[in-house]
Amino acid sequence: MAGFFKSSIGQKLFMSITGLFLIMFLLVHLTVNSFLVFDCTGELFNKGAHFMVTNPIIRIVEPVLFIGFIVHIIYAIILTLQNQFARPVGYNKYNPKREVTWASRNMFVLGGLVLIFLVIHIINFYVKMRFGHIGTVTYDGVEMENGFKLVTELFSIWWYNLIYIAGAIFLGLHLHHAFWSALQTIGWSNAKWRRRLEIIGDVYAVIVAAGFAFIAFFFLVQTCV
Numbered sequence: 001m002a003g004f005f006k007s008s009i010g011q012k013l014f015m016s017i018t019g020l021f022l023i024m025f026l027l028v029h030l031t032v033n034s035f036l037v038f039d040c041t042g043e044l045f046n047k048g049a050h051f052m053v054t055n056p057i058i059r060i061v062e063p064v065l066f067i068g069f070i071v072h073i074i075y076a077i078i079l080t081l082q083n084q085f086a087r088p089v090g091y092n093k094y095n096p097k098r099e100v101t102w103a104s105r106n107m108f109v110l111g112g113l114v115l116i117f118l119v120i121h122i123i124n125f126y127v128k129m130r131f132g133h134i135g136t137v138t139y140d141g142v143e144m145e146n147g148f149k150l151v152t153e154l155f156s157i158w159w160y161n162l163i164y165i166a167g168a169i170f171l172g173l174h175l176h177h178a179f180w181s182a183l184q185t186i187g188w189s190n191a192k193w194r195r196r197l198e199i200i201g202d203v204y205a206v207i208v209a210a211g212f213a214f215i216a217f218f219f220l221v222q223t224c225v
């Protein structure tokens with residue numbers, strides 16, 4: 001079994017599984033973040049964030065998600081290096097006759113840009129909300145951290161909104177290829193379903209990218225305090 005995950009096929013499979021897990025998490029994360037634009041009092045978002053922090057299932061999934069994220073990055077680097085060493089000549093040349101999208105040809109670059117964005121996001125939001133002192137607020141007798149205040153303060157900085165929008169675009173381009181590619185790797189794709197999965201992947205990528213970008217754009221054009 002250990003030999004399988006050291007092989008190229010095993011690494012691609014494990015990378016696809018962790019990628020699909022992260023893809024599902026993005027929808028949950030986007031759902032909670034969308035509360036920011038539906039309620040300018042902050043109550044809805046704070047309650048959603050509090051639920052994510054205190055829910056026992058989420059607490060169990062969180063370290064698994066973190067490990068999966070790290071493994072996904074490691075395998076992406078390993079596979080990219082293996083491909084480069086296997087095809088050192090003309091690897092980066094683009095053949096317009098091949099049905100290869102720009103996103104698929106630049107997955108490693110897009111992944112790197114997404115990683116930079118996520119590091120900025122984690123430092124500014126996750127770390128401060130979990131380990132910092134951002135103040136508290138009480139709803140229905142329950143005291144919880146005022147994450148809404150932190151978010152609105154950060155999104156009041158115009159250039160941070162632009163970084164967030166750019167990160168959402170990079171994420172969408174990365175997901176454009178990642179969705180159907182992951183399903184294809186685990187065997188859920190064939191000649192009949194390939195095009196369908198590409199369409200589903202495109203719709204998903206647009207929803208996620210547009211959703212996160214809209215949140216930043218919302219605060220760019222409107223003050224929500």
